[in-house]
Amino acid sequence: MSIKWADTRSVLAEHVRGQTAQCLAAYRAKPNLIEQDAGIEISNVEGGYGRKQLHELVQNAADAMVGSRGRVALILSGQTLYCANEGNPLSRSGIETLMASHLSRKRDDEIGRFGLGFKSVLGISDRPEILSRSVSIRFDRKTSERHARSILPDAPRTPVLRIGEPIDPVAESSTDRVLAGLMTWASTIVRLPLMGDVEWLGEKLQAFPPEFLLFASHVERLDLFNELPAEHVSWRAVRDGNRIELVSEKTKEIWKVFRATHVPSPAARKDAGVISGRERIDLTWAVPEKKRSRTGVFWSYFPTNSQTSLTGIVNAPFKTNEGPARHPRRRVQPRNLGKSTSRPGESQYSRAR
DSSP: OOOOOOOOSSSHHHHHHHHHHHHHHHHHTTTTTHHHHHHHHHHHHHHTTTTTTTHHHHHHHHTTTTOOOOEEEEEEEETEEEEEESSSSOHHHHHHHTTTOOOOOOOOTOOSSSSSSGGGGGGGGGOOEESSSEEEEEOOHHHHHHHHHHTTTOOOOOOTTTTTEEOOOOHHHHHHHHHHTTTTOOOOEEEOOSOOOOOOHHHHHOOTTTTTHHHHHEEEEEEEEEEETTTEEEEEEEETTTTEEOOOOSSEEEEEEEEEOOOOOOOHHHHHHHHHHHOEEEEEEESSSSSSSOEEEESSEEEEEEESSSSEESSSOOOSSSSSSSOOOSSSOOOEEEOOOOOOTTTTOOOOO
């Protein structure tokens, strides 16, 4: 049975048009909002999110899967990056969060909070798209600039992710074999036509830490594909109580994972602030069965620069002064990705699990 994907006539597609219309009306009433919104986007691209696009995409995918279980895939195909997941499709409130900033509807059990990290994709793409079974949206820098400059011709800079238009995912997939393959199983796909010097994305994809699966218990499988060169790896998390096996085609790593929930005091929540504060904090300690080092590392779902004398990985939504989580100071060596076994013209992204 084919999976139904909503077209540009859906109720949520009309909501996208409404959000765009409201934004343009606000710009007409107060034109300096144009530069303000553009500045927010630039600060995310040039700040701590600079080259963390893969992390942010996977975090958003994992958030969509809270309450369920499934698969996340990252695919680098030529000059296009894809991130697909089996989570909940884009909702009305999700549209509003996406087309705004500092407007959060996420819960404490989700990784991110305010969706600002998604704006980092503007560092690698001028035309980001989100294709979901419920609604599909395209943001385009040239289109947004044209709308904004019709209101304020001399605007020094213009935003992108405030002005979106619905698109038909089925029509888009007719000329994109990777997208067509992903649409056979995914519920939401981010498609990013790439711009500029993005050769580093391939290395980042190879070095993506599969240990993320230890802390995102609802993500069962993580697929990492790079078409040129033809390399891929699929990581699965096999869970048995606090014992988790991270398994790929060539590797198996066994971890013991211990979890605790901490309820911060009122004083601690006040110190954390409105943005970082949470009613409860899930703390996880992951210890490898083999190759234990004397120095552990703190994670905030991805590695930070902070180390600990406690072996393994200590993960929590820590508030740090380094912005979004970065890799530790030691260089993360790229993992060996297996050679692709797909035949020419075959879309491996649509293969059955």
